[in-house]
Amino acid sequence: MTETRRTNRFALLFFIYFMMTSVALAMVPAIRELSDSAYMLLAQLICFLPPMAFYFFxxxxxxxxxxxxxxxxxxxxxxxxSFAVSIQPVMSLLSYLMSLFFPNPVEQSIEGIQQSGLIVSMLSVAVIPALLEEVFSRGILLSGYQFLGRWKAAFASALLFGLLHMNPQQLPYAFVVGFIFCFLVARTDSLFAGILPHMIINGTTVVSIFTEGAGTGPVELEQSVILVTLLLMALLSIPWLALLLYIFLKINPPKAELQLMDETGNLYAERFITPSIVVIFLLYAAFGLFPYLST
Structure with missing residues (x-):
């Protein structure tokens, strides 16, 4: 079995375990009585740690x-x-565009997050997800897809990261930032290049939720005004993002890519799409996409 097929099978087992465990936890009365943030914190630890420990074992x-x-x-x-702060207008634009078609899960959980308190919410929304999701996506998956080539490995890892959210509203921006995180991790050869911006982006969301809660409430604006504002902010952020990327590339030159030859002397390459990936797509369609299309 090739390394890519082995990684795909682990990804499928992870998705199945993640989904089954999430459903099982929601059925336990004692756990359902926890605050939203405390529930998310416990669920993430139970959903991520056992399968990742099994992988290394x-x-x-x-x-x-x-x-x-x-x-x-x-x-x-x-x-x-600086990059994590500056890319958020682009993420907000993508999130808002998708929220025109699908509900935003973050907006639906604002009240529960505020009631849970800042510290617990920061742990459950920013710190723990950044650690666990990066270990899974930019750690295990990105390493397991090394024989796909640098760019295909980043694409595969980012795609599965987006699908893991099981929500079409989050898929586009999760894929985009996931791909960027893969690039940062690969260039620095450090998982912390994914953990740090992930934590900052999620932490900014938590802070904004509590900041809004302390005010008089959000101001209702027309969709066109919001869209134009977000678009302008995203466009204004692009030159600064480009400068940061240029500096980053100067500091972190490309590393030699792992290349193997097959028995015919040609460059060895593996295929990402296998039956395991097809099943993941079907699971996402059935449980992540179809419930929103049927309502």
Whole structure:
């Protein structure tokens, strides 16, 4: 079995376990009585930790090497922090465009997050998801897809990261930032290049929720006004994002890509689409997309 097929099978098992465990937890009365943020915190730990531990136990892979647990360096830290802040107008635009067609789960959980308190909410929405989702997506998956090639590996990891959200409203911007995180991690050879911006982006959302809650309430604006405002903010952020990317590329030159030859002497390449991936697509269509289309 090739490394890509093995990674695809793990991804499928992870999706199945994730979905079954999420449903099972929702049926436990004691857990359902927890605050929204406390519930999310517990659910994430139970849904992510066991399958990831099983992965390393069954494959015997080196954890440090697979997850690229290397320091970033202060220059990369500053650039990535600035990048995480500056890319949020683009993310907000993508999120708003999709919210015109599908409900935004973040907006639906605002009240529950506010009632849970800032510290618990920051842990459940920003810190823990950044750690667990990055270990799964930019750690295990990105490493497992190395024989696809640099760009295909980033595409595969980002796509599964987007599908894992099981929500069409979140899929586009999750895929976009997931792909960017893959690029940051690959260039720095450090998983912290994904964890840091992930944590900042989610943490900004939490802060904005509590900031709005402390005010007089959101101002109702027409969709056209909101769309134009978000579009202008996104366009204004692009030159600064381009400059940050240029500086990042200068600091982090490309590393030699792993290349293998097959028995005929041609460049060896694996295929991403296998039966396991097809089943993941079907699961997403049935449980992540169809419920929104049928309402």
């Amino acid at each position: 069954s494959t015997r892979k080196d954890v440090k090497q697979t997850l690229r647990l290397k320091p970033l360096g202060w220059k990369n830290v500053l650039i990535i922090i």
